[in-house]
Amino acid sequence: SSTTTTTTKAKLERIGAHSHIRHGLGLNDLLEPLPNSTLIGQHKARRAMGIVAHMIKTSPMGGRSVLLAGPPSTGKTALAMALSQELEKTSQAAMTSRSGRPIAPSGTGQSKAPFTSLSAPQVFSLEMSATEVLTQSIRQSMGVQIEEETEIICGEVVELQMDTTLNTNNNGGKYSKTGRLTLCTTEMETVYDLGTKMMEMLRKEKVSAGDVIQIDKGSGKISKLGRSFSRSRDYDAVGSTTNFVQCPEGELQQRKVVQHVVTLHEIDVINSRQQGFLALFAGDTGEIKAEIRSQIDAKVAEWREEGRATLVPGVLFIDEVHMLDMECFSFLNRALEGELAPICILATNRGMATIRGTTYKSPHGIPLDLLDRLMIIPTEPYTAEELRQILKIRCTEEEVEMTPEALELLTRIAHETNSLRYAMQMIMTASLRSRKRNKAASMVELKDVQHVYKLFVDVQRSTKFIMEYQNDFLFNELNSDGNREE
Ligand code: ADP
Numbered sequence: 001s002s003t004t005t006t007t008t009k010a011k012l013e014r015i016g017a018h019s020h021i022r023h024g025l026g027l028n029d030l031l032e033p034l035p036n037s038t039l040i041g042q043h044k045a046r047r048a049m050g051i052v053a054h055m056i057k058t059s060p061m062g063g064r065s066v067l068l069a070g071p072p073s074t075g076k077t078a079l080a081m082a083l084s085q086e087l088e089k090t091s092q093a094a095m096t097s098r099s100g101r102p103i104a105p106s107g108t109g110q111s112k113a114p115f116t117s118l119s120a121p122q123v124f125s126l127e128m129s130a131t132e133v134l135t136q137s138i139r140q141s142m143g144v145q146i147e148e149e150t151e152i153i154c155g156e157v158v159e160l161q162m163d164t165t166l167n168t169n170n171n172g173g174k175y176s177k178t179g180r181l182t183l184c185t186t187e188m189e190t191v192y193d194l195g196t197k198m199m200e201m202l203r204k205e206k207v208s209a210g211d212v213i214q215i216d217k218g219s220g221k222i223s224k225l226g227r228s229f230s231r232s233r234d235y236d237a238v239g240s241t242t243n244f245v246q247c248p249e250g251e252l253q254q255r256k257v258v259q260h261v262v263t264l265h266e267i268d269v270i271n272s273r274q275q276g277f278l279a280l281f282a283g284d285t286g287e288i289k290a291e292i293r294s295q296i297d298a299k300v301a302e303w304r305e306e307g308r309a310t311l312v313p314g315v316l317f318i319d320e321v322h323m324l325d326m327e328c329f330s331f332l333n334r335a336l337e338g339e340l341a342p343i344c345i346l347a348t349n350r351g352m353a354t355i356r357g358t359t360y361k362s363p364h365g366i367p368l369d370l371l372d373r374l375m376i377i378p379t380e381p382y383t384a385e386e387l388r389q390i391l392k393i394r395c396t397e398e399e400v401e402m403t404p405e406a407l408e409l410l411t412r413i414a415h416e417t418n419s420l421r422y423a424m425q426m427i428m429t430a431s432l433r434s435r436k437r438n439k440a441a442s443m444v445e446l447k448d449v450q451h452v453y454k455l456f457v458d459v460q461r462s463t464k465f466i467m468e469y470q471n472d473f474l475f476n477e478l479n480s481d482g483n484r485e486e
Contacts, residue, residue: 017424018078020397024085025050038393039082041386042075048377049079053086056313056343065336065344067321067371069364070379073420076347077117077317079379083345084115084315114263114314114342116141120323130324131331132287138335139264139293141342143312144300148258151217153192155183156228156247157209162199183213185248198222212245217253261312264340267296297340313342321346322365325357333370346374387414387423394424400431402444409449417458426452 026037031050033043045068052066068076116137123130159182179199181192194202201222207213210231214223226245272292303309318324324332336344346366353365362368382390388411395402402410410430414423430448434441437448457465 017421018081020393021078021082022085024088025053025079025082039075039078040389040393041382042079042379045070045075045079045377045379046082048375049083050086052343052375052377053083056087065346065374067364067366067374067376068345068347068379069349069376070347071349071381071418073418074379074381076379077319080117080315080317080345080347081115083343084113087113087312087314087343112143112261113312114141114143114261115317116314116342117317117319119319120321120328123324123328128287130328134328134331134335135293136265136288137316137318138342139268139340140266141314141316142264142340143261143314144264144267144303145259145261145310145312146303147308148260149255150219150258152254152256153183153215153217153252154225154248154254155185155190155212155252156230157207157211157213158182158184158189159209160202160207183252185250185252187250188252190252212248263314264296264300267300268293271296300340311340315345316342317345317347319347320349322348322350322353323356326355326367327357329355329367329370333367333373336373381418382420384411384415387411387420390420391423391427394427398427398431400427400444401442402427402430403446405446406430406444406449409446409453413449413453413458417460419458422456422458426456429456 020038022038025046026034026039027046027050028034031047033039033046039046049066055064068079070076118133118137123133125133128136160179161181162177162179164177176196177199178196179194179202181194181198181202183190183192198220201220205213205222205224207222207224210228212225212228214225215221216223226243228247229244230247268288272288300309300311304311332344335341348364348366350365352361352363354360355362355365355367360367363371366374388407391407391410391414395407410423410426413426414420417423426449427444429452430444433451434444434448
């Protein structure tokens with residue numbers, strides 16, 4: 001029922017198509033392409049993006065943005081995503097706590113530079129103004145890394161004793177299990193009395209003597225860090241996956257720092273009383289009031305001053321940017337100057353085009369003042385060999401096995417239709433067809449690809465088909481004056 005929901009869905013699908021891109025731009029320190037990268041070819045553009053990544057890491061880009069200009073299916077979205085992964089690498093490297101306290105080894109503190117992808121036509125919805133959609137996308141691409149200090153207990157389990165007592169009051173089962181946990185570090189040992197809940201958690205985590213565990217005092221969450229080296233000789237039947245760790249030193253109780261990354265947009269939604277955080281899951285957030293945003297900005301600035309938060313700029317990718325209109329362009333131009341601006345990557349496949357909402361023509365359909373702050377990187381069509389490699393990687397990603405002949409045909413189709421995306425969609429359809437044909441079939445064969453090629457047409461064939469029949473369509477619908485017949 002809402003346009004925002006579709007926006008979110010479209011975004012998920014688009015990112016799914018790039019799930020094989022995991023390790024950034026695939027360049028070494030000299031910006032040379034690595035041989036085993038999941039990004040194939042496009043060397044010049046990747047090097048250029050590598051320089052952009054370097055600029056972002058060493059100094060703020062100062063409102064500069066990138067325009068990727070090239071034909072469809074030449075990896076513009078893939079490159080933008082790879083860049084955001086590069087930024088992720090730095091923010092992870094810079095993950096030392098500002099307060100100098102150790103960072104708790106919990107899975108929750110992973111730093112992530114957010115990546116938002118949107119196609120310019122999605123900006124125009126019935127529910128929100130175009131500038132609101134742009135503002136939300138910009139704030140979705142800005143991460144805030146928040147540090148929280150928590151008290152934890154970390155030690156090696158010396159002994160775990162369980163007391164089972166008959167329950168006198170009848171709620172909560174027949175027996176209640178309480179117990180005592182003895183933990184030690186290299187310097188001290190303490191016995192803790194534990195209630196039923198904690199005992200249950202220890203049992204669930206299968207904690208036993210010799211484990212090194214961490215208990216978050218705030219949430220009561222227990223995590224097993226590994227088995228103590230000191231006990232490694234006592235047990236000969238440990239699996240190869242057992243992780244051995246040193247017995248902790250010093251105090252049992254420590255203060256540690258946990259880091260979370262949330263986006264500005266998430267903070268906006270959670271704090272907008274009208275929407276509530278559930279809107280985040282529905283993707284249907286509606287317009288957010290300007291005063292909420294300025295309150296959040298002030299709060300974040302405060303946190304930053306206190307050293308409790310750091311900004312993690314992510315990447316906002318806007319495809320088919322020539323579809324934006326004059327109002328959007330001037331809005332973007334201003335927004336990108338602000339301090340809370342992500343790295344903006346625009347993409348287009350147009351040469352000279354009319355700027356929407358005006359009668360002026362301009363390169364890529366972008367007004368000159370915005371063009372002026374863009375670094376333009378061209379992307380080139382892939383060779384057949386590069387297409388084959390990309391399709392092969394996608395087969396692995398989708399867990400589809402294909403005979404060499406079938407892959408060869410798919411490569412030719414990608415090459416001749418000029419649409420890598422079309423060929424990529426055929427991987428799944430051909431695989432479904434091969435399983436329909438023969439449940440036991442493990443490989444997609446030539447005939448499966450041929451079959452789906454006939455069923456699903458590419459854009460070229462589909463337009464040709466429509467052109468051929470256009471006269472009939474016209475004859476059916478319009479009378480000789482070109483008006484619709486009543
Ligand atoms: P564009 O944005 O230029 O239209 P995409 O980035 O959407 O093109 O590319 C189409 C598909 O091909 C995507 O699934 C993308 O992940 C994949 N792809 C494109 N270029 C490469 C590349 N150099 N290496 C690996 N995969 C690629």
